[in-house]
Amino acid sequence: MRVQRLVAALLVALVAGCGPAVAATDDRVPSFRPAPPRPYAVGVRHVVVDPDGSRPLPVTVWYPAEPAAPAESATRVTAGPTGGEAASGLTGSGTTARPDVPVAAGRFPVVVYSHGLHSLPDLHAPLTTRWAAAGFVVVAPTYPRTNLRSRDFTRADVRNQPADGWRLIRHLVRLDARPGDPLAGHLAVDRFAAAGHSAGGFTTAGMFTSGHSRRLRAGIVIAGGGLAGSFAGPVAPVLFVHGGADPMVPESVGRAAYARSLGPAAFLGLPGQGHGEYLTPGRPGFAQVLATTTDFLRWTLYDDRRARDRLPADAVLPGVTTLTTRALPGRG
Template sequence: MGVQRLVAALMTALLAGCGTATAAVEGPAPPAQHAPARLHPVGVRTLTIDPTGPRPLPVTLWYPTEAGRVAPGRFPVVVYSHGLRSLPGLHAGLTTRWAAAGFVVAAPTYPRTNLRARHFTRADVRNQPADGWRLIRHLVRLDARTGDPLAGHLDVGRVAAAGHSAGGFTTAGMFTSGRSARLRSGIVIAGGGLAGAFAGPAAPLLFVHGTADPVVPLAVGRAAYQRATDPKAFLSVLGQGHGEYLTPGRPGFDQVLATTTDFLRWTLYDDPDAARRIRADAARPGVTALDDRLPD
């Protein structure tokens, strides 16, 4: 089956419904630390959640370092979801740069949609939002685990979800009613909405989409944007397809990186200067354009 037909079938299945992925609402998160003023070297680590269970979940973690170890401080978390027949490492051009800017990026390898899945099934995307929440719960425990190098460095009260293609649908599916207050913002790249998405308390959402996307049409991303509540923004990558702009050096990459990084700094570090930069980050005539309902 071709990629376009495969994704079209995926969207039909996902819009029909998906499993519930909710969690208890916690109290307010403590005040955020200041966003780092400089880029950090990046470390990488892998682990597997529930390795003997029915849905083992390998996870790649990228995190800021200093002098060969985790950098001092607590860093907000970004859960990054890959698309169909992909892997976390194929998105490292973007995710490692987020980590360098002061985030811990946790990227699961979904059991039935990754590039090496033994039993690939696109319909399993509807189960992936629950996997994302399972990862968040694991990171909460990891942050409190005595002796773990990341213990005390994960700001698990400040989490964003992001993802590309089917991972964008997965991201949307994490924004359901009754969700944990830990999840503060989302970035949907070349994706769309799931049944039940964009419900519950409003959270800032950023959509990124190539205007010539042949796999997930621009209209699908725009429809999801219209369903989402404010504050929200839609970054169009002009003339681009399904994700070339996620590769360093390709047209639009610099604007996507700057816009998404400042969006994360604003929503996870409460950085007002980053919020004010978002429109300028996205302003590249002939390359990108931004529609937004963001605060002035």
């Protein structure tokens, strides 16, 4: 009940406004390649952004590592009407992250993943490591005043977190050009997405303020909603994921944010489900959430049209999930 009261208060505090998101500059476009045809092993490292500043930001980084899995072992099981355990879109089965192993060859799009109140990045590893296996660098900040171990927890600090997300993006742009760093030359610094759960979903929405850098190409809001000023231009596709019986952030809040968002959007509903049990492997809806989010990221960050086209079928399992879309290219 304590967390439920905190989230309810958070809704009241945040819809009124949030701190400005400062956009990254230098929209240079490095060389890039198509979506990977097979899953990767996964590495993990930890960095701290601005360690000597007033707001240090520890960050967990999951990334594609060598060796990639053989083509014949790539996971491509549709998670639609058959309700398979695996998701389409190369999620792979080896999602155990190995510390500080070499980064796979090539450049990879980046997903900034934001945790919720009283949470930590590692608690979201079942999802984030699978995204890394599918060919994304996933960077998850531990927010200073809302994480599980914070000594000065303050839910209102969520309004400052979108700026933290942009600070992290600027750091990664610099890091990609830093000689000697293991990630240097491996980040597609013109292809970022933001994603997050609960308060992290609100944080994600808050990064899409007016005039934000075009580096930020897509968003995934899980069990969250919009902030004042969010979903302004430039237009970027947004995927919403929400339980129909969420007791902490009502589904109506997510639906309202979906209605406010600009451009292509999709809403993956999980009737009868709560605040996030569908993010646990083996639970009803996990396969569809994994498949849909992976398809969405491959489409928006790799320009993978096949992923876009299979998204509706991957998303829907009758009795478990529903899908509403608006202006998805090729789908109307």
